[in-house]
Amino acid sequence: MWNSLKLLLIFLAGIAIGIFQLIPSSINIDKISEYLLYLLVFGIGITISRSEGILKIIKTYHLKLFLLPLMITLGSLVGSLLLGLFYSDISLKHSLGLGAGLGYYSLSSLMISQYGFKEIGAIALISNIIREIATLIFAPIIIKCFGSFAPIASAGATSMDTTLAVIIKYTDKENAIISMFNGVTLSILVPLLITLIYQFL
């Protein structure tokens, strides 16, 4: 949790710098951000390739294991879409974009901002960070009410790293393997979904 709060603090520090104009306007932040984003996804790609044994897990648990990330994704998209209907200033595309973050706050918010939607990017950052923090805090209650898959669902993509700790703690090891598999699958899905949504909708 400390890690996500740290990221939130950096973001807030940035806002303060922006408000007080502490950075010369000659620096083209958007251009630098574009290249930084490339570096980031490159690094993420390498890191993801490390999660070994994914194929082994699929073999043991059968292909129906994919149903979990699939349903989690659909649930997020449908939930966000429904809420978006109540906002006249959030279009269908942005509702889907916010749902497609799947808890992957850094990548989803930065990608959406890169498409030129800074405000939606900020909402994506906050909402996806909350998914992680809420899962960390409420995991025991969530499990009690909705079963052992539920914290994996609420966590989304972070179910392979940051929230994995509480998922292991409050459920079991087998669930942890499912959780990791889910996190990796969703982490790959997030950039694909957001590209799809913002490129074609």
Added chain:
Amino acid sequence: MIVIGIFFLGVVLGTICKKYHKIFSYSEILTTVSLYLLLLFLGISIGKNSDIVNNMTQIGLKGVLFAGVASLGSILFILPLYYIFPKKEK
């Protein structure tokens, strides 16, 4: 689109160079540094935009609500899976 291409380039490179463990500590540093900078810059470009700054409470509220519906949607959608996956209730 470029983002997806570069992402999979990373995956391929990581898979090929799996034996060189150092590559993963490098990628760790790379992602951490670029993530911090990107979030800082996202903050800066939002801070410079007075429309967004004046809307900050609205943005925060929307963030909370979207987090709620997305998590709840995901949780509700996985409930049928308990019938498909082998039960191991304690």
